[in-house]
Structures are given as structure tokens and as C-alpha cells.
Amino acid sequence: MTNPSVPLIELRGATKKYGGVKAIDNVNFTVYPGEVHALCGDNAAGKSTLIKCLAGAVKRDTGDILINGKSVQIQSPRDAKRHGIETVYQDLALADNLNVAANLFLGREVMRSGFARIFINHGFMEDEAATVLKRLKIRLPSVRQKVHNMSGGQRQCVAIARAVYFNAQLIILDEPTAALGVKETEMVFDLVREMRDQGHTVIMISHNLNHVFDLCDRVTVMKTGVRAGTLKVREATQDDVVKLIMAGGRDFDQSRDALHSAPDLAGCA
Amino acid sequence: MTELSIQNGDPRKVWARLGDVPAALYLLVILFVGLSVASPYFLTQANLINIVLQASVVLIISLGMTLIIITEGIDLSLGPVLSFAGVVFGAALVAGWSFPVAMIAGIVAAMLIGGLNGYLIAYHDLQPFIVTLGTFGLAMSFAMSISGGESISGLPSGVQWFNDGHILGLPFPIWATAALFLLTHILLKHTRFGRYVYAIGGNRKALQLAGVRVNLWQTSIYVYAAALAGFASFIMTARTNAAHPTVGMGLEFDAIAAAVLGGASFSGGKGTLFGAAAGALAVATLRNGLNLMNVAAEWQSAAVGVVIIAAVAGDAIRGRT
Ligand SMILES: Nc1ncnc2c1ncn2[C@@H]1O[C@H](COP(=O)(O)OP(=O)(O)OP(=O)(O)O)[C@@H](O)[C@H]1O
Ligand SMILES: [Mg+2]
Numbered sequence: 001m002t003n004p005s006v007p008l009i010e011l012r013g014a015t016k017k018y019g020g021v022k023a024i025d026n027v028n029f030t031v032y033p034g035e036v037h038a039l040c041g042d043n044a045a046g047k048s049t050l051i052k053c054l055a056g057a058v059k060r061d062t063g064d065i066l067i068n069g070k071s072v073q074i075q076s077p078r079d080a081k082r083h084g085i086e087t088v089y090q091d092l093a094l095a096d097n098l099n100v101a102a103n104l105f106l107g108r109e110v111m112r113s114g115f116a117r118i119f120i121n122h123g124f125m126e127d128e129a130a131t132v133l134k135r136l137k138i139r140l141p142s143v144r145q146k147v148h149n150m151s152g153g154q155r156q157c158v159a160i161a162r163a164v165y166f167n168a169q170l171i172i173l174d175e176p177t178a179a180l181g182v183k184e185t186e187m188v189f190d191l192v193r194e195m196r197d198q199g200h201t202v203i204m205i206s207h208n209l210n211h212v213f214d215l216c217d218r219v220t221v222m223k224t225g226v227r228a229g230t231l232k233v234r235e236a237t238q239d240d241v242v243k244l245i246m247a248g249g250r251d252f253d254q255s256r257d258a259l260h261s262a263p264d265l266a267g268c269a
Numbered sequence: 270m271t272e273l274s275i276q277n278g279d280p281r282k283v284w285a286r287l288g289d290v291p292a293a294l295y296l297l298v299i300l301f302v303g304l305s306v307a308s309p310y311f312l313t314q315a316n317l318i319n320i321v322l323q324a325s326v327v328l329i330i331s332l333g334m335t336l337i338i339i340t341e342g343i344d345l346s347l348g349p350v351l352s353f354a355g356v357v358f359g360a361a362l363v364a365g366w367s368f369p370v371a372m373i374a375g376i377v378a379a380m381l382i383g384g385l386n387g388y389l390i391a392y393h394d395l396q397p398f399i400v401t402l403g404t405f406g407l408a409m410s411f412a413m414s415i416s417g418g419e420s421i422s423g424l425p426s427g428v429q430w431f432n433d434g435h436i437l438g439l440p441f442p443i444w445a446t447a448a449l450f451l452l453t454h455i456l457l458k459h460t461r462f463g464r465y466v467y468a469i470g471g472n473r474k475a476l477q478l479a480g481v482r483v484n485l486w487q488t489s490i491y492v493y494a495a496a497l498a499g500f501a502s503f504i505m506t507a508r509t510n511a512a513h514p515t516v517g518m519g520l521e522f523d524a525i526a527a528a529v530l531g532g533a534s535f536s537g538g539k540g541t542l543f544g545a546a547a548g549a550l551a552v553a554t555l556r557n558g559l560n561l562m563n564v565a566a567e568w569q570s571a572a573v574g575v576v577i578i579a580a581v582a583g584d585a586i587r588g589r590t
Contacts, residue, residue: 058480079482093478095471097538098464106468107479109461187573 002044006069008033008201009054009085009170016049023049025225027063030253031170031203036196036214038233039205041222046092047205050222051172054203055087055197058079069168084169087157088176090205096148101129103147104162132165133157136194138187141250160191164200171195175206175213190217193222209238223248230254291532292580293547300554308561318440320522322508324553325446329501330520331527331545332453333494340469340490341537342390342397346382347498347524349408354379356412357503359417359421359512368427376499382408383495384468384563387488401506405521422511434500442504449500455540456493462519470537526577527552551576 010028012211015022024046033035039047054057054065056074065074067083074080080087094103104126111117129143133192138157140150147155156176161170174193177185192215195202206212212219221228221244231240235254281440304311305494330347339346366374389400434441457463465486468476506512513527529535530551531544533584552573559569 055478077478080442081480087478089478093472093475095468095475095538097467097471102464107476107481109464111461119455120464122459134522181506244285 002065005032007066008068008108010066010069011050011054011161012066014050014053016046016053016058016060022221024053027222027225027227028251028253029220029227030230031070031201033169033201034111034199035156036192036202036204036215038211038216038219039203039211039222040207040241041228042217042224043190044224045222046225047222048174051087051174051203054080054085055172056085057087057089057090072173081166084167085172086163086166086168087172088163088169088174090174091177092154092155092159094147094159097146099144099146100133100150100158101126101143103158104129104143104165106162108166121241124137130159132161136161136164136191138191144222151184152180153187156180156184156188157191160188160195164195169201171202175204175207177206177208184212185211209241212241213238218254221249222247227251240252281287289532290314291421291530291544291547292583293527293530293532293544293551296530296551296576296580297547297554300551300558304554304558304561307558311558311561314438316561318443320550320557321442321443321446323557323561324549325442327520327523327527327552328446328503328546328549329449329497329504330494331514331531331541331549332450332523333497334455335353335467335528335531335533335540335542335545337397337488338525338535339466339537339540340474340487341535342385342491343401343525343535344397344494345401345407345521346386347494348517348519348521349405349412350382350495351381351502351520352412353382353408353415353517354499354513355512355516357508358502359424359506360415363421365484368425369382374508375502376496378411379490379495379499381503383492384488386495387491390491390559391458391484396457396462400420406477409515409578412517416512416514418514419566420511420513424506424510424512426448428507429510432502432510436443442507445504447496449485449497451544453497457542462486462489462493466555467538514587523552523573525550529577530580 009032010030011027014024014027016024027046027050029050039050041047049058053060053063054074056077056079059075065072072083074083095106098106110121110124112119114120124142133140133143135155138161140154147158150158160173160176176192178190180188184203189211192202192204196215204216216233218230218232219236219241220230221241221246228244229251229254232254277401312317330351334344356379358371361371361374362368375428385405386401387506389395390397431441436444457466465476466483469483469487473483502517505516509516527543527548528540530548531541531542531546555576556571558571559572564572
């Protein structure tokens with residue numbers, strides 16, 4: 001249904017100011033279907049702001065969003081979800097006092113049918129939650145466990161599973177391993193790998209270039225609010241990326257020439 | 270999660286589980302044991318029914334209060350809202366309105382104040398404490414001006430009938446209280462409304478990012494709590510067979526006490542209706558016991574106050590997680 005040479009999502013000329021600070025400044029950003037796209041850059045480079053524009057979590061000042069080549073309105077998280085964009089935020093956005101299943105379905109509770117449709121269908125949601133966790137090979141003691149009592153890695157997995165469950169066209173992960181230990185980081189990356197193998201399109205913000213080179217197809221580097229450039233991971237070295245992060249670049253996009261061939265993109269779809 | 274903690278023999282976990290039992294239950298047990306030893310009259314059916322009757326109005330208000338405290342809010346206006354609703358109800362009856370229409374008028378009056386609370390708190394991000402302090406005054410003035418500062422009496426006989434009626438040996442007001450408890454329990458545990466009550470307290474931002482119209486839901490919580498206070502006003506009015514403009518005075522504090530004794534925490538996200546009901550019953554039992562022990566009325570509030578502080582202190586010592 002999706003054409004690998006048409007971008008799944010495209011952000012054009014996006015700017016977001018906070019007071020006098022331009023968090024992002026006239027940024028173009030393109031993601032193709034089936035790719036895992038890394039977003040790198042120093043602290044405060046504007047990575048989170050960029051993805052929040054796509055997620056509808058901030059109102060951008062200028063800029064257009066296209067999905068499968070068609071212009072769309074994304075002004076709120078509701079809009080983004082309606083267009084199949086699911087986001088795992090840096091701070092996870094889980095309600096600690098609710099259990100795993102309740103968090104997974106937060107805002108999209110499944111109701112009973114018929115006269116009982118004002119009642120939440122706890123059993124269904126718990127079963128579904130267990131199923132999706134199993135599919136993603138996430139092991140948790142119980143879907144009835146409150147998120148509060150769980151480790152950072154487990155919480156991260158719940159947040160990711162929530163994004164995956166609703167058959168998102170695009171899953172955005174903001175520093176999914178920032179607060180995690182080595183083992184937990186592995187757990188989350190296994191999960192991202194699993195998602196990639198299942199054909200999901202993923203944007204992942206990360207500071208860890210080893211992971212980026214291990215997992216991703218392309219990488220976009222942000223530098224003080226502007227895009228330094230987008231590289232194909234296969235055709236770049238970690239040094240190239242480091243240079244872009246440190247010194248910036250002239251807002252280029254290697255994917256332009258990939259538009260018609262896109263061999264490495266096809267490989268992971 | 271219950272299984273998890275219990276299979277784990279760590280004594281600190283056991284202690285933490287005991288900590289999940291609200292102070293209100295301990296208090297109830299202690300009071301029951303103590304008072305049944307101290308007074309032969311305490312355990313009589315008449316006295317127990319009396320306690321529940323005394324608790325009923327506070328219990329109903331504490332249900333809404335608990336929902337609000339779970340969302341990390343507070344509603345100081347519920348006492349005056351009860352007065353206001355009662356006065357509207359009474360005035361409407363005296364003006365010759367039919368029973369159900371007068372009831373609806375009272376509830377709608379209460380819900381309007383609740384709506385104002387919710388609107389200011391949710392949509393304008395104003396502090397619940399300040400907003401409801403403001404509407405406290407507003408509702409009180411409305412109640413005063415409608416009633417001219419006087420009790421509204423001469424109500425139709427149906428009001429008295431409601432207070433005196435029994436089913437299966439229990440007075441109507443107790444059945445009404447039980448029904449409202451059940452309704453609120455079902456709302457809290459089995460509907461979106463309840464789910465979002467907890468989610469707002471747990472992580473409001475997350476709920477917003479999940480695409481939920483948080484402001485609307487949050488407003489509805491204040492509206493619901495006010496509606497409950499409106500219902501409670503009928504019981505109150507029936508009890509005295511008149512509508513007094515200041516009858517709700519201080520009820521919001523008893524309701525807060527009940528909620529807190531019942532395990533609700535001002536840091537939000539936590540609280541149960543069973544706890545609140547136990548809290549309301551505990552406060553009523555304490556007052557009843559002090560009466561039986563012939564403790565002067567002016568010292569009863571002090572006793573309730575001490576118990577509340579002790580409960581909160583105990584909570585803090587157990588270590589809130
Ligand atoms: N809500 C906000 N209010 C004011 N300024 C903000 C806000 N959010 C971001 N900024 C500013 O915008 C700039 C970009 O922030 P952003 O969070 O997008 O960076 P980032 O690349 O995600 O950084 P990090 O790696 O630290 O997460 C920073 O200068 C930041 O201070
Ligand atoms: Mg960030």
C-alpha cells in the first residue's frame with residue numbers, strides 16, 4: 001500500500017520559537033516507509049521539538065506536514081494519532097498509578113458492547129496487552145502490575161508497546177534508552193530491532209552512535225535548531241556523524257538521490 | 270500485584286501492604302472494640318443505624334471529594350454548595366414546584382458551581398484551593414440571598430416521608446447513600462470517567478498526550494462532586510424538614526478528613542471510595558462514642574482533629590511511596 005519511494009512523512013520548513021529562542025528553525029525532515037531513522041545532535045539541538053511537531057505535542061509556528069505525499073493538519077496529539085503517528089516521549093508519559101494494560105490503552109479504552117458500552121472492558125484490554133507484550137517479546141510479571149513498581153526498562157517497553165499496539169504508521173522514540181542501564185538498554189534495542197523486522201517505520205532520537213549504526217538506516221543530525229544533514233548510515237562513518245554534530249552542516253539530504261533507487265530502504269521494509 | 274507482594278516474604282513489603290490499609294479501617298476497628306466494651310448501648314441496632322445516618326451526608330460528599338483529591342485537587346466549596354442546593358430545593362418546593370423538578374433544580378444549582386470550579390481549574394489552570402475558596406463564598410451568598418438568611422420550612426410532607434421511611438429495617442437515607450456509593454464506585458472502577466480520574470492524578474500530561482480531552486473530563490469531575498453534594502442536601506433537608514442556608518457549614522472539612530483517613534493523598538493519584546466511606550463512618554463513630562462517653566460537644570471537633578493529624582502522621586511515618 002505504501003510506495004517506498006514516496007516519503008511516509010515529510011516536514012517542510014518547520015519553525016518553533018520559545019520566546020526568543022528558535023528551538024527549530026526552518027527544518028526539513030523526511031522519513032521513508034519501513035526505515036529506522038535516527039535523530040542525533042547535542043543537547044538543546046531541537047530534536048525533541050522536531051518530533052513533538054510531528055506528534056502534535058507542540059504547535060509549530062510555521063511548516064507543513066505531508067503524509068504519503070498529502071498535506072495533513074497536525075495540531076494536537078489527537079490529530080497525530082489519527083494519522084497513525086505514535087510517540088514515546090522522553091519522559092515516557094505513563095500514568096504511574098495505573099497498571100500496564102490501563103497505560104497501554106490510555107485514551108483508547110476498549111468498552112463493552114451493547115447496553116454495557118459505557119463500561120470499560122478490562123478483560124479484553126488485559127488479554128490484548130498480554131498478547132502485544134508477547135509479540136514484542138517483552139516479559140513483565142503481569143499486565144495488572146502498576147507501572148509505578150516497574151524498572152526503567154520495563155516502563156520503556158510498556159511505552160513502546162503502546163505505540164506498537166495501535167498499528168502506527170510511524171513510531172517515534174525520544175531517547176528510549178537515556179535513563180537505562182546496559183541490560184535494560186539491550187532489552188529496548190532488541191525491541192526496536194523487533195519492530196524494524198516487523199516492518200514498522202521508526203524515528204529514534206539517540207546519543208549513542210553505536211546503536212544508531214547498529215540499528216538505523218538513515219540519520220539526521222540537528223545542530224542548534226537547524227538540520228545539519230541527513231546521511232545514509234551505510235554510506236557514512238561514525239566520524240562523519242560526529243563532525244556534523246560538532247560542526248554542523250549545510251542542511252543536505254542524502255535521501256534525495258535515494259528517491260529512485262533506495263536499495264537500503266527496500267531492504268528493511 | 271497483590272500476589273507479587275505477598276509471595277515476597279520481605280517484612281518491609283508486608284509493612285508496606287499494611288500501609289495500604291487506610292487509617293480509617295484501623296480507627297473503625299479500634300473504636301468498635303473500645304466502645305462496645307465501654308458502653309452497652311453502642312452495639313445496639315438503633316445506635317449503629319444512627320451512626321450510619323449521621324455519617325451519610327459526609328459520606329456522600331466524601332465520595333466526590335475523594336475523586337477530586339485523586340486528581341490532585343481539593344474542593345472547599347462542597348459544604349456551601351450543599352447549602353445552596355438545599356435552599357434551591359426548599360424554595361422550589363415552597364413555590365409549588367413538583368418534587369422531582371425541585372430536586373433537579375437543586376442539583377443543577379450545585380452542578381453550576383461545580384462547573385465553574387472545574388472550568389477555572391481545568392481550562393485556566395488555576396489552583397483548586399483558591400478557586401474553590403472563591404466559589405465557597407459565592408455559593409454561601411447564593412444560599413443566603415435565596416433564603417433571605419432564614420430557614421425555609423413548611424415543606425410538603427413528602428420530605429418528612431423520605432426521612433422516616435424504611436425498607437428492610439433501614440431508613441431511606443441509608444439506602445440512598447448506599448446507592449450513591451455504588452454508583453460512584455462503578456463510575457470510578459468501570460468507566461472512562463473513573464480511569465481518567467486516576468490518570469489525571471497520576472500524570473495529567475500523559476493523558477493529554479494520549480489525545481484525551483483532559484480539561485473536559487477534569488471539569489466533569491468537579492461537576493459530579495457538586496451533584497453528589499446536591500443529593501446529600503436532600504438527605505440533610507429531610508433530616509430537619511427544613512432548608513437552612515448554613516447547614517453545609519464545615520461539611521467539606523469532614524469530607525476531606527474522611528477522604529484522607531481513607532487513604533487519599535494530596536499528592537494525587539491515590540484514594541479509594543471504600544476508604545472514604547470507612548473514613549466518614551469512623552468520624553461519625555468517634556463523635557457517637559464521645560457522646561456516649563458524655564464528652565462535651567465543644568471537644569468533639571478537637572478529637573476529630575487529633576485523629577486526622579495522627580492518621581496523616583502515621584501515613585508519613587509509613588513512608589509514602
Ligand atoms: N517548553 C519549552 N519552553 C521553553 N524552551 C524550550 C521548551 N522546550 C524546548 N525549549 C528550548 O528549545 C531548545 C531545543 O530543545 P529540545 O528539547 O528540542 O532539544 P533536544 O535536542 O531534545 O535536547 P536534549 O538532547 O537535551 O533532549 C532548547 O534551547 C530548549 O531550551
Ligand atoms: Mg530531547
